[in-house]
Amino acid sequence: MVLFFPYRFTPSKKGCLFIRPKGCNGFYMKTIRKVSHLKEELNRHRKDGKTIGFVPTMGALHPGHMSLLGTAKAENDLLVCSIFVNPIQFNEEGDLDAYPRPLEQDQRLLLEQGCHILFLPGEGEMYPDKPRERYDFGRLDKVMEGEYRPGHFNGVAIVVHRLLKMVAPHRAYFGEKDFQQLQVINKLVEMTGLGTRIVAVPTSREADGLARSSRNARLTPEQRKAAPLIYKVLKEAKDRYLGFTNPKQLEKWATEVISSNVHLRPQYVRVVDINSLEKIEQWTDNERCILCVAVFAGDVRLIDNMRLFNK
Numbered sequence: 001m002v003l004f005f006p007y008r009f010t011p012s013k014k015g016c017l018f019i020r021p022k023g024c025n026g027f028y029m030k031t032i033r034k035v036s037h038l039k040e041e042l043n044r045h046r047k048d049g050k051t052i053g054f055v056p057t058m059g060a061l062h063p064g065h066m067s068l069l070g071t072a073k074a075e076n077d078l079l080v081c082s083i084f085v086n087p088i089q090f091n092e093e094g095d096l097d098a099y100p101r102p103l104e105q106d107q108r109l110l111l112e113q114g115c116h117i118l119f120l121p122g123e124g125e126m127y128p129d130k131p132r133e134r135y136d137f138g139r140l141d142k143v144m145e146g147e148y149r150p151g152h153f154n155g156v157a158i159v160v161h162r163l164l165k166m167v168a169p170h171r172a173y174f175g176e177k178d179f180q181q182l183q184v185i186n187k188l189v190e191m192t193g194l195g196t197r198i199v200a201v202p203t204s205r206e207a208d209g210l211a212r213s214s215r216n217a218r219l220t221p222e223q224r225k226a227a228p229l230i231y232k233v234l235k236e237a238k239d240r241y242l243g244f245t246n247p248k249q250l251e252k253w254a255t256e257v258i259s260s261n262v263h264l265r266p267q268y269v270r271v272v273d274i275n276s277l278e279k280i281e282q283w284t285d286n287e288r289c290i291l292c293v294a295v296f297a298g299d300v301r302l303i304d305n306m307r308l309f310n311k
């Protein structure tokens with residue numbers, strides 16, 4: 001293990017790792033790998049009446065995660081984050097292998113954010129046996145991302161369901177950038193009767209509007225320069241969507257504008273109902289619609305969305 005100045009790492013008797021910033025007396029972040037240790041630790045805090053806020057991640061933390069963690073920290077007594085690169089939500093093995101795993105850097109960021117517990121399970125801990133759960137989300141997981149990433153949301157649902165059962169937090173935090181994932185998780189919690197409140201956190205953006213994502217680091221300088229066009233189009237769509245005869249016209253316009261940049265290739269551009277995620281045919285069909293896009297910049301797939309109505 002690489003030790004990062006200025007932090008001190010102290011292994012405990014129980015196999016947890018305590019991390020303490022030098023000069024920061026009394027504050028430790030515990031890194032826990034075993035579900036049994038996690039439950040024991042959290043039960044102690046629950047008995048003391050503490051509320052638990054949970055942010056599940058796959059690591060490679062960036063300012064978008066910090067915004068989830070900051071919101072969770074402000075609304076709860078105890079902040080728990082998990083890092084687990086979930087193999088069963090990847091569609092391509094190459095993607096899974098290439099997924100960044102900067103653990104020491106993540107631990108440092110979590111500590112700076114005031115995270116109390118990092119749950120860092122291995123694959124054997126999450127999946128002692130081959131996971132076989134199948135969730136029926138109706139069409140919610142079949143449209144948009146589901147069309148291009150079959151099985152992805154079932155893999156997300158399996159890991160989130162297991163994590164929520166292990167941590168049993170009062171609140172769990174998810175970003176609105178992954179809007180379809182958020183709706184699938186809302187449905188999962190409703191279907192399974194888990195007692196956790198799901199909190200949606202607005203998309204965190206770079207100064208030029210690009211939605212923050214761990215994938216942005218893989219953009220070439222040219223692609224990075226082109227990518228804010230996605231946000232520009234989403235914003236313009238929000239400002240003048242009723243000027244288009246129907247949603248199809250708006251989708252056509254947005255697709256053309258994004259494609260006009262040689263570095264960007266839209267995979268889908270859809271106006272959908274915010275709850276069902278079904279396509280909207282006429283503006284009068286539903287006032288609560290959201291424009292969702294997936295765009296390739298080279299082989300980097302970027303997703304983003306914008307509500308077309310005011311909250």
Ligand code: PAF
Nearest residue numbers: 056057058086156159178
């Ligand atoms: O959004 C993510 O980072 C992942 O899909 C999640 C929710 C942590 C499940 O692996």
